[in-house]
Amino acid sequence: MSPNQSFELCLRMGDNALILGQRLAEWCGHGPILEQDIALTNISLDLIGQSRLWLSLAGQIEGQGRDEDKLAFFRDSNEFRHLNLCEQPNGHWGTTLMRQFLFDAFHLPLLEQLCKVEDQQVASIAQKSVKEVRYHLRWSSEWVVRLGAGTDESHEKMQQALLDVWPFAGEAIQPNAFDLELTETCPPYNVQAVNKAWWSSVNEVFNQANLDVPEANWAPQKGREGIHTERLGFILAEMQFLPRAYPDAQW
Amino acid sequence: MEQADLQRLFDSKIEQEIRIEPKDWMPEAYRKNNLRQISQHAHSEIVGMLPEANWISRAPSLRRKVALLAKVQDEAGHGLYLYSAAETLGTSRDEMLEDLNSGKAKYSSIFNYPTLNWADIGAVGWLVDGAAITNQVALCRTSYGPYARAMVRVCKEESFHQRQGYEIMMSMAFGTPEQKQMAQDALNRWWWPALMMFGPNDSESPHSQQSLNWKIKRVSNDDLRQEFIDKSIPQVEYLGLTLPDPDLKWNEERGHYDFGPIDWEEFYRVISGNGPCNKDRLEARNKAHNDGAWVREAAMAFAEKRQTNVA
Amino acid sequence: MNSKNWPLFEVFIRSKNGLSHKHVGSLHAADPAMALENARDVYCRRNEGVSIWVVPSDHITASDPGDAEELYEPARDKIYRHPTFYTIPDEIGHM
Numbered sequence: 148m149s150p151n152q153s154f155e156l157c158l159r160m161g162d163n164a165l166i167l168g169q170r171l172a173e174w175c176g177h178g179p180i181l182e183q184d185i186a187l188t189n190i191s192l193d194l195i196g197q198s199r200l201w202l203s204l205a206g207q208i209e210g211q212g213r214d215e216d217k218l219a220f221f222r223d224s225n226e227f228r229h230l231n232l233c234e235q236p237n238g239h240w241g242t243t244l245m246r247q248f249l250f251d252a253f254h255l256p257l258l259e260q261l262c263k264v265e266d267q268q269v270a271s272i273a274q275k276s277v278k279e280v281r282y283h284l285r286w287s288s289e290w291v292v293r294l295g296a297g298t299d300e301s302h303e304k305m306q307q308a309l310l311d312v313w314p315f316a317g318e319a320i321q322p323n324a325f326d327l328e329l330t331e332t333c334p335p336y337n338v339q340a341v342n343k344a345w346w347s348s349v350n351e352v353f354n355q356a357n358l359d360v361p362e363a364n365w366a367p368q369k370g371r372e373g374i375h376t377e378r379l380g381f382i383l384a385e386m387q388f389l390p391r392a393y394p395d396a397q398w
Numbered sequence: 399m400e401q402a403d404l405q406r407l408f409d410s411k412i413e414q415e416i417r418i419e420p421k422d423w424m425p426e427a428y429r430k431n432n433l434r435q436i437s438q439h440a441h442s443e444i445v446g447m448l449p450e451a452n453w454i455s456r457a458p459s460l461r462r463k464v465a466l467l468a469k470v471q472d473e474a475g476h477g478l479y480l481y482s483a484a485e486t487l488g489t490s491r492d493e494m495l496e497d498l499n500s501g502k503a504k505y506s507s508i509f510n511y512p513t514l515n516w517a518d519i520g521a522v523g524w525l526v527d528g529a530a531i532t533n534q535v536a537l538c539r540t541s542y543g544p545y546a547r548a549m550v551r552v553c554k555e556e557s558f559h560q561r562q563g564y565e566i567m568m569s570m571a572f573g574t575p576e577q578k579q580m581a582q583d584a585l586n587r588w589w590w591p592a593l594m595m596f597g598p599n600d601s602e603s604p605h606s607q608q609s610l611n612w613k614i615k616r617v618s619n620d621d622l623r624q625e626f627i628d629k630s631i632p633q634v635e636y637l638g639l640t641l642p643d644p645d646l647k648w649n650e651e652r653g654h655y656d657f658g659p660i661d662w663e664e665f666y667r668v669i670s671g672n673g674p675c676n677k678d679r680l681e682a683r684n685k686a687h688n689d690g691a692w693v694r695e696a697a698m699a700f701a702e703k704r705q706t707n708v709a
Numbered sequence: 710m711n712s713k714n715w716p717l718f719e720v721f722i723r724s725k726n727g728l729s730h731k732h733v734g735s736l737h738a739a740d741p742a743m744a745l746e747n748a749r750d751v752y753c754r755r756n757e758g759v760s761i762w763v764v765p766s767d768h769i770t771a772s773d774p775g776d777a778e779e780l781y782e783p784a785r786d787k788i789y790r791h792p793t794f795y796t797i798p799d800e801i802g803h804m
Contacts, residue, residue: 165460172454172463175470176447177682179690180715181478182736186750188471192464199460216459240693286746293739296703297696304692389458389516396574398458398516398566399775422774475751482735485717491737492714551734555755694739695713701740 148266148333154208155228155325156269158218159371160261161201162229165219166379167250168194169386170237179240186286190247193279200272220390224379231370232315234378238308241301244290245308246315248352251284253319256344260336288352295356306358317365320345323372399423412613417543420486428612431605432542433487435614437494440480442506445498445679447473449513450522458516465562466519472559476552483544499684507665508591510673517570517577517584523563525585525592525630531556532626533596541613564633571637578638585634586642593657594665596623602662627655717766718744720751722758730762741765 148156171191178184202215213221232250237243258280261273294301322330326338353360370376389398399407404423411418418424450470457463481491497503508526513519534556537549570581597603597619609615617625634641645658667673715737721730733752738744744763752758772780788794797804 169455172467175454175467176444176451176474177686177689178474179686179693180737181444181474181481182738182747182751183693184474185471185478185754186747188467188474189750189754192467192471195460195464195467199464202460216461219460220458239689289742289746293700294693294696297700298692300692301696301699385455388456393574393576396458396577398462398569398573419774421771471754475754478736478751479734482717485735490714548734694715697739697743698713698715701743704740 148264148269148329150208152325152329152333153266153269154205156261156329157201157205157208158228160272161198161205161215161218162227163198163233163250163254164194164201165198166227166229166382167233167247168192168198169382170233170235171243171247173237174243183240187243190283190286193276193283197272197276197279200275204268204272216390220387224375224383225373227373227375227379227383228371230315230318231368231376232312232319234370234376234382235312235315236378238311239304241294241304242308242311244287244294245305245312247283248287248291249312249316249319249349251280251287252345252348252352253341255280255284256341259344260341263335264333266333284348288348291352291358292356295353295358302357305356309353309358310361313361314366315368317363318368318370321365323369325371412541415539415541415613417546418541419543427608428614429487431609431612432545432614433484433489434605435609436480436484436487436542436545436548437489437497438504438506440477440484440494441498441503442509443473443477443480445505445509445683446526447477448679448682449509449511449675450519452513453516453519456516457519462566469523469559469562472555475555476548479548479551480545483542483548486544495687499680499687501671501680504669506595507668507673508595510668510676510679511587511591512675514587515580515584517567517580518588520563520566520570520581521584521588523559524567524633525563525588526595527556527559527563528630529592529595529626531560532622532629536615536617536622539613539616545614567637571639581637582639585639589642590660590664591668593623593627593660594662596620596626598662598665624654627657631655715739718748718763719766719769720744720748721762721764722748722752723760724758726759730760733757735766738763 168191171187171194175184175188175191178187198219199215202218206213206215206218230250230253232246235246237246255277258273258277262270262277264270264273291305295305296302320342322338322342329336330338349360368376390396405425408418408422408424408428411422418428447470450466450473454463454467454470457466481494484494485491494503498505513522531553534549534553538546538553540546540549567581567585570577570584572578597606600606600618600620603619606615606618610618631641631646643658645656647656649656668676716739717735718738718741719735720733722733723730736744736747736751738747741763745761748761748763753761
């Protein structure tokens, strides 16, 4: 993997984890029951922890003196490389879990691929993260099934949540130029394998949840190239406000 | 056994520091008193998540963000341990939550104050958790077994909370002039409410004497408050900040700090619902509970369906 | 609405292999599988365990404290069950 490639990859991985972790953290104190408030916060903590590793590595590869915080708090929205799925609003518990499942189903096979790449620093972050994410996927799959097949009301809410979140899911598995380049130059990384694993989780879980899988005619999303939805500006305005208002301060 | 014998057995256990366990006979008033105190304590933990969670999305570094998130999550855990302890007294968590959400049950009035700048997160961790720990360390020896065990677990976990808060205060107090000003502002607003956390003066505290006799409470409100003040002052001095109490001075004779009068009128006003954030806090708790109803119901329905399919 | 409340489970955790599971507290869950995960999320956040048991609280049968005298006191004077009851000369060494 060239330094440019690993820098780009680290930003993608780090930004996915950071923005989704930031979204999940909004739930803290507002969950449907204490046990699940705690469970979701664990996932948020895992993700923000992963983002620190990825962003630190990105800064190190870049060699311009940017650390995790410089990258998290001093980039503008067009410099963020996460999937637009990650920045979509929490909605209700079912929407959050739907978004989580669609992300986890992509995140896990992606990390499994990265565990095996030659770049040792990338592989080692992936190896640490993959254990956390295996649990995330298990947990979010169970919740999607539970709510999809729970009561009539919950079924309806989940079907609607799927329709709401689905338009943003395609970006995860539609390779862009960078994915194709990585697949070509960094075996065993293979974007098609991620795609295949995602579909297999999606079909299996939605089948168990009695949810209809919508058609895969996705609108183009270009979060990975820095073109985000209107949501991101507000996330960043909130997240970055202190370090930007007091750029000389140490916290 | 006759009622009088049961009472004698109970009294002698209290006397000999033998813990009372859920299935043991206990006077109804003892049960009620414990239930009230433990459930209020649990409510305080979960309402207490709100003012701090207010700053998670704005934490100024990723290290601070994970620390704060983990801390607020701990409070949820502590609420959970305490509700579990209270449930052994025969009232379900849902019943307790109903009392909280309807405004019938009380929680610590400190959480009705707002967190207005980032240093508030430091001040809350340092002073509010510090005051809570002072109280909770004493409660590790409380006479009701499940409550004492919950407190031991809570105290173990909370040891990082106060350090987390003080570390934030240090970076603010030793930081830029604006940061130092935020730190002083936060201290000014949190100091007096933190002192009120120990409750009314012993002479005014309605449940205190009975609770002490039953060893539910182990140290009186005023003694705990004094202990907290004595511990905190060197910490304030280290930060180079000033406490908002002109009467504060060391009393050689007592071996303690003297301090100015507490505004109990404010305390009772906040407790009875007229604090700066009472309405917001209750609304947030009610919203979370009501919005979660369909989720809890669906999970139960799914579990029942699966049970039937297996059987 | 009460019937919809999640039941209570007791949680037992083995802190490391070689030790037995120990009661650590309780929690609510819709079913046993969820109770296991909740136990992991609630009670194992600080590396506390390597194995978890959960048991529905209403499946536990507990002795009655009122029976304490007849249940436990008879064992108190059976001191011949303890090694110190028997006298062995010092020169025999540890036995």
